[in-house]
Amino acid sequence: MRDDPAVAEMIEIASSGVPLLERAQTLLDTLQDRLPAEATWLALSDPGTNVYATVGSTGLERSVLEYLDRPSVSREIRLAELDRNRPPVSLAELPVPAGELPTWADCLIPAGFRDGLGVPLFEPGGPYLGMLTLLFSGRNAPSAALRDRIGQLAPLVARCVSPMRSLVGTARLVQGATSGAVLLRDGSTYPLPGLEDHSLLARDSPVVEIARGTLLAGQVYRSFLWPVEDCAGVPGHVRMTMLTATEVPDFVLGTLLLTPDVDCRGLTPRELQVLGLLVNGRSNQQIARQLTIAARTVAAHVEHILHKLDTPTRTLAAVRAEREGCYVPPPRRAPTR
Known part of the structure; x- marks a missing residue:
């Protein structure tokens, strides 16, 4: 043929x-x-x-x-x-x-x-x-x-x-990405052609929920870290990158890509969580309540974060973290009924 x-x-x-x-x-x-x-x-x-x-x-x-x-x-x-x-x-x-x-x-x-x-x-x-x-x-x-x-x-x-294939060229801009999915407006996800599938890219994944909310809010790009464990159970992080869709029908929101090798800037898993809440504008007291830890522990984490990111204030630390995608965002929560 x-x-x-x-x-x-x-x-x-x-x-x-x-x-x-x-x-x-x-x-x-x-x-x-x-x-x-x-x-x-x-x-x-x-x-x-x-x-x-x-x-x-x-x-x-x-x-x-x-x-x-x-x-x-x-x-x-x-x-x-x-x-x-x-x-x-x-x-x-x-x-x-x-x-x-x-x-x-x-x-x-x-x-x-x-x-x-x-x-x-x-x-x-x-x-x-x-x-x-x-x-x-x-x-x-x-x-x-x-x-x-x-x-x-x-x-x-x-x-x-296929709108899916139209997004492959854009996905190539994310160096090192090994897995990818196309996000549809109705909540469905499908593997991006040419890349591997991953459990974090499933429809009910909290990462997909964060990505959908970001894209529906009109943001065209976002990058952040997410905790995972390797085959031996060793904890680590992967980078998640979402890109809005262009030149495709409206029912395609964009792509979500996973990169396994990331630099956490020496931040611990808990510091990455705290940094994610800083990016969301939370105070020390709010962070303490959400993570169920003491406020003085949060203050110590913030001090370590400022040192490792080489920033003088929490605001600049949040800006740098968001720009570099070096934080773990909190999962989106369903509205209280």
Whole structure:
């Protein structure tokens, strides 16, 4: 299959570093020369808003594209079971008649289309991404050969428009990162292609909760330390770095990366905890209550922190710690009911 010129071009498109929308449109232009469809619609699913975000199209009028942006289209796609991992489906094979689908009855058929081929797209090993739709003006159903052909190309199409892969280039900016995850707005996390998975990157991890809160607050970058134990049970720390997502659909928040080899500036685990609370603006008394230690113990920790960071005041220590990511933030707490 790699000898196929179309496949070679698609692999090149998927590997390029151009923005998602440009990559998607280039992909459709490549397919248009090789597939007998009068129009195509390529869209990514946004689970947060129940709409499909158009990332590329050919042969469709603006009015049709505006119709396809409606939330009702997302409901019809679910009703037609086109959000499942399955081979391409023609209009006649849908579990509901076209007349009962307003997108066809009120939009596509009046626009001159009589048949279509829906191709669900899935991130390899990951979530449902969206769909590619091929539209035909003739009354003949798409051939079995065409369905087989587009079914073979579907994983490459998904690879080309995957928001996950769009973030890989940004992740490379974090030197030494060995594990990474993509954070979605609905709370889901998925491994970042090319990097390892890690338990700290699971959906219910306190680190993921901190990262989500940071990104939802509009912060584009944050780095901090988190305590871990190695295989022998020896305690240590890893660096967590979060980056906001750019040039991707709104349902992707950003990436969370883990770097195992970190410099703690000689700070002890307890001093890193105290420093994290300093960064959050806590007083010595508040820190003492939260860590269940004496206030004079907190004062001693603060004195050690100022010495090790070579700063004269706790405010400057907090600024340096946040800038260098040399602190352990307190876990986010659920609001009191």
